Amino acid sequence: MKLKGTLHFFEQLLYPLKCLKCGAYIDPDTVDPCSLEACFCDRCMAAGFYPMAAPFCPKCGAKVQQGAAGNHRCEACVKTPLVLDRVRAVAEYKGITKEAIQLFKYHSKLAVARVFEHLLFQAFLAYYATARIDLIMPIPLHRKKLRQRGFNQAYLVIRNFVKLYQHHFGQRPLWRIDSGSLVKLKQTPSQTGFDIEQRKCNLNNAFKVVSQKTIDNQHILLIDDVFTTGATCNEAARELLNHGAEKVDALVLART
């Protein structure tokens, strides 16, 4: 087999070839391997992919009404601003994105991680290519949760970021991935079904910085899969800021 043929063969192995939701065959030659089409058939893709497009709040990244001034914060951010500097998302948490995230997290459909990583990297380039970032940190899971699930979804979607960066820019990045300086101490119940105040309360002191020296004066980019009320990312950011981080942003796969 020629090199190109070999590469193609191995590339195919990385993709499911069957729709992750309904099992229908997917022809790898007709789909973009960096899009969700590589994991879902046309019928399932009809649920829709909704990229997070302007206009959105410049701080929390929430969709705002068409016609809203681009530099105006949304009402929620005016009332109770997040400690996070700014939040950016790849897509809205609905349609095929929502299904893909749930299949990924709760049914271990890991093939989708590679596509999510590409989508997240594109968003990283769009929003952070020229920003100062020192550390990229996946939101940690509690060790019991990690043991149960077997993987941290936020880490799986950035683990090749250095490689992607080098491929894109031809040099090593100035930032590094840090998945050890922040840990989750409290096992918080699933946040679904709680209102915003309950979520905040659940997350009180949930995170802990274990290496203050590493995060001192750093600009940190947190990574998570879903941002709903933002309580998780915001609590993680608060802990980092309390321990000397200079600025904390969040980049997520999907946002409500």
Ligand SMILES: [Zn+2]
């Ligand atoms: Zn399907």
Ligand SMILES: [Zn+2]
């Ligand atoms: Zn906002």
